[in-house]
Amino acid sequence: MATATKMRFGIVIFPGSNCETDTWHALNDQMGAPVDYIWHGETDLSGYDCVILPGGFSYGDYLRTGAVARFSPVMGAVMEFADKGGLVLGICNGFQIMLEAGMLPGAMMRNVCQTLVCKYVHLRVETTDGPYTRAMSKGQVLRIPIAHGEGNYYADEAALADLKRNDQIVFRFSTAEGEITPEANPNGSLENIAGICNRERNVLGLMPHPERCSDPILGSADGRLVWESLLQAV
Amino acid sequence: MAIEARMWRELGLSDDEYQRVLDAIGREPTPTELAMFSVEWSEHCGYPRSRPLLALFPKEGKYAASTDASADAGGVEVRPGLTVLFKMESHNHPSQVEPFQGAATGVGGIIRDIFTMGARPIAVLDPLRFGELDEPLARYLFRGVVNGIAFYGNCLGVPTIGGELRFEEPYKGNCLVNVMAVGVVETDKIARSRAVGEGNPVIVVGNSTGRDGIGGASILASHEFGEDEEKRPTVQIGDPFTEKCLIEACLEALASGAVVGLKDMGAAGLTCTTCEMSAAGGHGMDVDLQKVPRREPGMEPWEIMMSESQERMLLVAEKGREEAVLGIFRKWGLNAVIVGKVTGDGILRVRDNGQVVAELEAKALADPPVYHLPTEEPAYYAEVQSADLSKVLQPNDMGEVLRNVLASPNIASAAWVYHQYDHMVQTNTVVAPGGDAAVLQLKGYTEGIAVTTDGNGRYCYLDPYVGAQLVLAEATRNLVCVGAEPAGVTDCLNFGNPEKPDRFWQFKRCVAGLADACKHFELPVVSGNVSFYNETLDTAVYPTPVLGVVGVLEDVRLHCTIGFKQAGDVVLLLGDTYEDLGGSEYLKRIHGLVTGKPPALDLDRERAVQGVCLAAVREGLAASAHDCSDGGLAVALAECCIGGQIGASITLPADPDGVRLDARLFGESPSRIVLSASPENADRIQQMAAKRGVPVHLLGEVGGDTLTIEAEDGVRISESVAGMDAIWRGAIPSLMSE
Amino acid sequence: MAKARVTITLKKTIMDAQGQTVEKALHNLGYEGVGNLRIGKYIEMELNGAPATELPAQVDEMCRRLLANPIIEDFHVEIEE
């Protein structure tokens, strides 16, 4: 168990979120960090160091994933919080909401296979620069679950070049050996991208679920590295 | 409007039943009342044909069971103060018509049965049956059903952790889509589906009411208004987002303490909830249909009373605290409208536009007639029972047989299905789908639970009594393999037309077999569902009781999986092998035969074998455990190899009784389990088995990248693990890509 | 080469949960005049080979067989040469 920390986490609940308790459990029960839930109608985020947009199907993901949730009252506050340098982590649906809100570049499309894919995959750590991966090493391979129907990340050429230039690609889907191959790509995403951060590096969105592999009994504890990185940030 | 014979007949009431209605209320019913009787007394709601037989099921076992007949689901207490509730239901007919929505709304309905009792839904399982997968219709239905379950279950954030896949000709015209849901609740917080407390407000919550699923009632309208069928879709559309909000809002409302009773609107919607909550509480209700939120103008009172629109609940709140309750639903963006109040007179009074359109004693509605239907042994039965399987020729190349059987969609990996389901959300899934049973942790407790569903229509067709017992044996065997002690059973009984005596004979024999086996295993049947009339053009489905069984792990960390773990581990077989070819997958797949007697089952031996396996896993002695069932020993060994990505060298036990080689490899004798363990632990397991009088055979050793199986006359099977894996994993995806 | 445009919508009497959610979102964004919003599918395709006179019947058949489910959906076909 991690030692007590001053880092305070807030997990936003949108109608249709369904990974908020899992994330709470990982942070609180597994890592010993203080966590609150934040209802999507809230607009006051003072007192938090890190705000998490959890996985799920906000507003049923009707129309497009994240399209409706991004207009929730809390999102204005989240963007302001991010602008001031606050840490914002979007997991799966949270990542999709961030893209819709323009907090990160690009858009999410339906998986090429047309179905939701739920399974363990491998993820190569592409950068350790930033608060989310500093407890990892570059090139390290994590074993971590995904569960999404729309994780096919897209950005146009200019945006992609930008991401690369600024070292904003944080995770890529890879083989167990860390190779980036089409077979290792579960959803067709551009260049196997699984997670990106903003230029300032305080906002991260990723499709895989670190909260689902933070308790060793679930088959992997690699997700703890994300939390450990964050806890080091204080 | 005067009631005419064609109206009650069209609604499914017999002339005798209509006479009973007249006797019960002492006057001619109104159209709305007639509609209400027709749905409450239907097989779907009232079980008039199956109820007398269902009474045979035991209600008690080692784990304290909650089996309140008026409740939506039942359960077992898995540790002091903590109850796991579960139930299975069918959505067969809707899925045959519209596979995606039929299956999706099936998930929605069974989940409501769980949270209506105050339990947090923690798992879904989906046993499915279709026609042979090389037919386009079967593929269309299969894909649609799986996509529908994924659409609904994934959105709810309830993991789908198990199920079954069977493809057989008799399910061609009637697919079986059964769905089981599991929830967890503190025992003293189980919510009740009843209306009590005169003056308490009655509240409709959730989606608006439309003309969904009221096909039969069109007779009432067309009589007067001549409206066209077009306007009355019988297919319901699922809205998982609303259901997700409904789960959260209902659990929050129940936790507030201001809710007196809650019931989900499933079949027969408002009729069923108003009448059954009133009857269960010994009270009445006075409701005004004009207040019910609706999505279409001009709905008639009987349409509102019969509508099966999804994602709705009926709630009775404590008078004076209704605002708090309404506020919770509003916060979740849901409709919540007071439509009436609880009364003390036991009368269900329904008003519309200031007129009383129904005024009935709730008890009268909730007390359907009971029928004792005739039975007759089916014509085919004597023939299959006396089939002589000794004439079946044994193939030479058993390796080829193994490859062929592994490619059968009834045996092949179901990963194509369960990778489309979020089976990890809620972070409790310790053993994911793909094993004998799924294992869930219960956060905050040492204990865990395991869940499995099983059915075998082929066995039950060949011998319904033995077949049903074999299903229970297999389900419980699956649980001990993961280290769980079986604790309680739910069932979904899928049969043909009960009014045909040969079909009802199958039903009666299956229920008897199941009841006897449950008693023998000291397992309560806590809930269940009956689905009759699964037949078209005189072809009925195989008699298919599907069971869902929940087991308890004393310590969830001490669980086991099917894959071999380590080179050098010893492979053991618990139990003996007999010449059991009848009803086997081998016989069907290789020889095109569905005949013979299903394997004989000795319930004492089965329990003894299971006892050894459970002890071996609980004491941490077993490295892997896998039950031997469909496909026999060769398939079980192949699956152990594939699961562990490692080979094994096996020598079949010497066989004193001269059982034929194909039966030794592919026969489906029950009461057998393949274990692997380190040499020291294997010794201890063998001693344990000997002490309990359970036969145990040393089969060989784990290692290498090939499965070799040797009989007296030499190696008969030698297959690479990678090759078997590719066949087994690729079979369903390749059929589905056609 | 001809071009077909197909729109597929849920039958009017069937609740469109997705449409309702989006309508509510538009109201929240200030577009209060929006009503009865329904969401369906739009499919466009090129058609080669078949004689122009047969196209309407052919696309209609595609809709009934694969593209739409007539039990719950209506469809509308437009063909453009």
Place this chain on the structure above:
Amino acid sequence: MAKARVTITLKKTIMDAQGQTVEKALHNLGYEGVGNLRIGKYIEMELNGAPATELPAQVDEMCRRLLANPIIEDFHVEIEE
């Protein structure tokens, strides 16, 4: 009351995997002449209150803000009085 019909399609430069799957299925059913099939969304809604002249701009705005994602999608609006 006016009515708006909106079609939303993936930009031409973006591969439409769903469209390709459906196209293949149509080929398998014997409709070999089908090509370049693309699947999008169709939205219809009623518009009340606003003056007719403002409607095109208003629906356009709805599309850009919510109904479509301009990074990957094009949209087309038709308004009918």
